[in-house]
Amino acid sequence: MKKHMLVVIFTFFASVSYSQVMFDITTPFKLWLLNNEARVFSSLNLDQKLIWEMSLPFSFIPTIRTENTGAEEELWNTHRKYYRLLDDIQSIYTMTKRFGNGRLSVLTKQARPEIWSVSMFNFFMPLIQNSTSARYRENWHLTLLKALRLDAERDYNLNQRLHNSTSKLSSEEYRLLKSYFSNFSALYPGNTKIKLLQAFLERSNRNSTPIGAGIQDLLKPTQTITTDDVEDNALAELEKIAGMGESEATGTFEDTPQPEDDMFNIW
Amino acid sequence: MKLLFRSLLLCFFISASSIIYCAEIKYSFKPGITYTYKYTFESSSSVTSLGNVKTNVQKPIYNTFTIKTIAFQDNAFVLDIEHNKSTYRRYIKPNGEIKGAVSETGTELPVFLSFPDTDWKIGESHQITKSVKIKNTDFTTVWNILLRSVNNDTGLAEIAFTATLPLPQDQLRRKTFSLNGTVIFNVFEGVVYRADWVSKYSLDFYNKEIAVIRNMWKFENELRHSLIMENLEEY
Structure with a gap:
């Protein structure tokens, strides 16, 4: 029994990580930016040491070390905002790809765990189902959302979530991020994921078709069950803008260009 | 006519006596004397990222330190330098040139400028080469010092100095560094009266496409240092 439980748990976590890898659209850009930062950090660090050696040229001056915080700190702060925004975009995209078609919502409604879990007691206590089903269903649903790392309040309106994330950037920071995306596209024209990122960023400023419409029923389920797939027009539109083919949209990353052969060789 | 000639000759000797054509620039700290200096440090920097510019100007930082001359022995001044309630003993x-810094063993001391040992003519420049070791790599710094003028009345000599430092760079990281400064040296007292120096550093970071190199970030940093003697008294 324990072995079976371990297999179930392992499969669940493996599927969660696999889905994150499958629908990954931000890692190549993040690695590129991080690698550039690392190269610059390394240079600035060594150069500052050398410049300090020349800073007090008279032997009668004590070694006064002064804190010299430069403008680059502001740039790194801006980059930290970008990483948070990219994580949010990644989370929205992964969620939409996994649950956006509404199939899981239908499945959970059909499963009715609140009925079958107490069905054996129906004969002895016929009213048990009525008294327990609502709470069973509610708890089961909350546990399911927790296991899927979903938050009903945060994820119900993904357009709003995307807008909240991008509104943390100032107009200057927003323009700079767009320039970084353009630079990355020019360096790696084969990478279509960046176009999807660009499309997400531009979409955050518009009130248009909601992203991940199928998730809403999973987060706050209604009583009706529709077995048809919910079409996520917004995501399809973004993927079309990005020029992503079927294989890319489903997350095959074999052809993703790598920024450099040796990402961590900063010298 | 004779009177005019004598007057001119007198004027020439008076003016010539106030200008020295060469001088010996060397420290002469007096035992029993405390010298107080005020050191000011200012920093400004900017980073340009794909046309977006961020600047940062820091408020000046003021430091005061005192130098007590203990003695002159074995061709070196024994100095107690007090700063922030700490005292460092140096032998200069x-x-x-520094001969020793017993209390600072293990700490890295910067590269110090030294004056020529011989008489120094006005307008003459000297080059000094010093080595700095960081991360097991030796970097050679080159200092150029020029004696601009010496005033016979005040005893103040003006010395200009520049320094170059070969910073490691490659195709994607291009760097420049310059250091320029001026020292007003009191020849009579044998001490630096005032000094100002500025270092400028820039790093251009590029991204390389197949055939094109794009500038991504440009970092610039300017450090301004100023030193002035505030007091000289017996202790």
């Missing part, structure tokens, strides 16, 4: 040669 008359030309400015």
Whole structure:
């Protein structure tokens, strides 16, 4: 029994990580930016040491070390905002790809765990189902959302979530991020994921078709069950803008260009 | 006519006596004297990222330190330098080179400028080469010092100095560094009266496409240092 439980748990976590890898659209850009930062950090660090050696040229001056915080700190702060925004975009995209078609919502409604879990007691206590089903269903649903790392309040309106994330950037920071995306596209024209990122960023400023419409029923389920797939027009539109083919949209990353052969060789 | 000639000759000797054509620039800290200096440090920097510019100007930082001359022995001045309630003992040669810094063993000392040991003609420049070791790599710094003028009345000599430092760079990281400064040296007292120096550093970071190199970030940093003697008294 324990072995079976371990297999179930392992499969669940493996599927969660696999889905994150499958629908990954931000890692190549993040690695590129991080690698550039690392190269610059390394240079600035060594150069500052050398410049300090020349800073007090008279032997009668004590070694006064002064804190010299430069403008680059502001740039790194801006980059930290970008990483948070990219994580949010990644989370929205992964969620939409996994649950956006509404199939899981239908499945959970059909499963009715609140009925079958107490069905054996129906004969002895016929009213048990009525008294327990609502709470069973509610708890089961909350546990399911927790296991899927979903938050009903945060994820119900993904357009709003995307807008909240991008509104943390100032107009200057927003323009700079767009320039970084353009630079990355020019360096790696084969990478279509960046176009999807660009499309997400531009979409955050518009009130248009909601992203991940199928998730809403999973987060706050209604009583009706529709077995048809919910079409996520917004995501399809973004993927079309990005020029992503079927294989890319489903997350095959074999052809993703790598920024450099040796990402961590900063010298 | 004779009177005019004598007057002109007198004027020439008076003016010539106030200008010295060469001088010996060397430290001469007096035992029993405390010298108080005020050191000011200012920093400004900017980073340009794909046309977006961020600047940062820091408020000046003021430091005061005192130098007590203990003695002159074995061709070196024994100085107690007090700063922030700490005292460092240094042994400094008359030309400015450091002979020892017992209390600072293990700490890295910067590269110090030294003056020529011989008489120095006005307009003459000297080159000094010093080595700095960081991360097991030796970097050679080159200092150029020029004696601009010496005033016979005040005893103040103006010395200009520049320094170059070969910073490691490659195709994607291009760097420049310059250091320029001026020292007003009191020849009579044998001490630096005032000094100002500025270092400028820039790093251009590029991204390389197949055939094109794009500038991504440009970092610039300017450090301004100023030193002035505030007091000289017996202790």
